[in-house]
Amino acid sequence: MNINLVCVGNLKEKFTRDCAAEYIKRLGAFCKLNVVEIKEQNVLENPALVLQKEGEDIIKNLKGFVILCDISGEEYSSEIFAEKLEKIFMENSTITFVIGGSYGVSESVRSHANARVSFSHMTFPHNLFRVMLLEQIYRAFTILAGKAYHK
């Protein structure tokens, strides 16, 4: 099982890098994880141009089943999220998660998504959101493996 995580921007702060690193380490027991950091465009530029440029880079890195993290996507409990991933992995060897940039993602990226998932009605910063996503993917694997972590 391969997880391909395509994110706009990098983790600038040590404290989120350390958090992400912890879950990446733990995920190593369950899957092959690949993290692709797309160059963040200057937010002072025209938003449409930012979305277009970032979108082109995102699309080049999509593989397998594509799940877009989107505040208006479907909401799941951790258990249902785990079941969804299990089903997807029955027919795909790779799941790509996409975390957009400051302006979200372009319509073109959106049209490449096979599913859209929302973690919260609230907006979180990209760096913390990346940690939240990694934790939920790790939690999903522990739920599927019947491990005690998630309880």
Add this chain to the structure above:
Amino acid sequence: MNINLVCVGNLKEKFTRDCAAEYIKRLGAFCKLNVVEIKEQNVLENPALVLQKEGEDIIKNLKGFVILCDISGEEYSSEIFAEKLEKIFMENSTITFVIGGSYGVSESVRSHANARVSFSHMTFPHNLFRVMLLEQIYRAFTILAGKAYHK
């Protein structure tokens, strides 16, 4: 404005302590933050007993308007959450947020809550959830102050 954060258990891992410390530092510009860590009871004990013991300690530390973090609570966008906090602070100098333990909180704690807020349908570990809550409180203050952070 005082924020009183009552949590069951402490942050064992350095990576979440560092994340929490960052938002606590940033919150210093906006409010007086007090963090109370309630002793986590042994989860191998009877759940009802765990909830009762932790509940008694939680209740002793409640002040002002009490918001319980609860997966089945109300869901808000970050903007609406900020507005809610602003309204509460018009009539209260202190808001207490409660994060329960492994089994949640007792009915007695629940009955002391003036409001219940849900961040996600998903379950997050207490340590990461504490960071998410601190970040959203910080975000709320920046929204109310009209700062650019949240955009």
